[in-house]
Amino acid sequence: MDDLDGSEAEGTVQFALDSNVYEIDLSEANQGKLRAALKPFLEAGRKQQTLPRAEASTTRSTQSRHQLQQIRAWAKANGYPVNERSRIPNSILEAYQSGTPSPSAGAQGQALKLLSTGSMSSEGPAKATMLTDSEFAKWAHKLLEDESELPQSDIKGLDFTRLQADLKTKA
Incomplete structure (x- = not known):
């Protein structure tokens, strides 16, 4: 399943940035978009080495099917x-491993609920998939300031990266 839009994935693409190796399952169309977006940087950059397969970086290699079912049930x-x-998503795996309680508690959960249900929901999940991290944070921050009753201090304390990841799962 394509990690961006939920369509049928054609394969897994691996790339690195800032000493971090990333892996993502993508459809053929989304693989083309990723490669097109990276093309000018790849052409201007200097190739260092081929990355080894990141065996421990995926849930498939580190978690059994049964464990994944347990994690989904817990989530x-x-x-x-x-x-x-x-x-x-890594945010859910980390929460599972640490036993973090429901995101429905506190400002983070309220913001997620506001952006995924009710009057604000028409755009929330879609915006989460279309905007860059910084664009999403600005958009969500402004929307929550203008249309919610969350205190300004709570809005400033939100983890917009996690909020965006959680909304992407609803898209």
């Missing part, structure tokens, strides 16, 4: 938005 029981298929 649902604790209010985390999680798909039945596809990769489980």
Whole structure:
């Protein structure tokens, strides 16, 4: 399953940035978009070495099917938005490992609920997939300031990266 839009994935693409290796399952169309976006940087950059397969970086290699089912069940029981298929977001895996309570508690959960249900929901999940991290943070911050009753101090304390990742699972 394509990690961006939920369509049928054609394969897994691996890339590195700032000493971090990333892996993402993408459809043929989204693979083309990624390669097109990176093309000017790849052409201007200097190739260093081929990356080894990041065996420990994916949930498939580190988690059994049964463990993934348990994590999904835990996530649902604790209010985390999680798909039945596809990769489980790192934010949910980390919460599972640390036993972090439901995101529905506190300002983070209120913001997620506001942006994914009700009057603000018409754009929230879609914006989460279309905007860059910084664009999403600006958009969500402004929307929550203008249209919610969350205190300004709570809005400033939100983890917009996590909020965007959680909304992407609803898209």
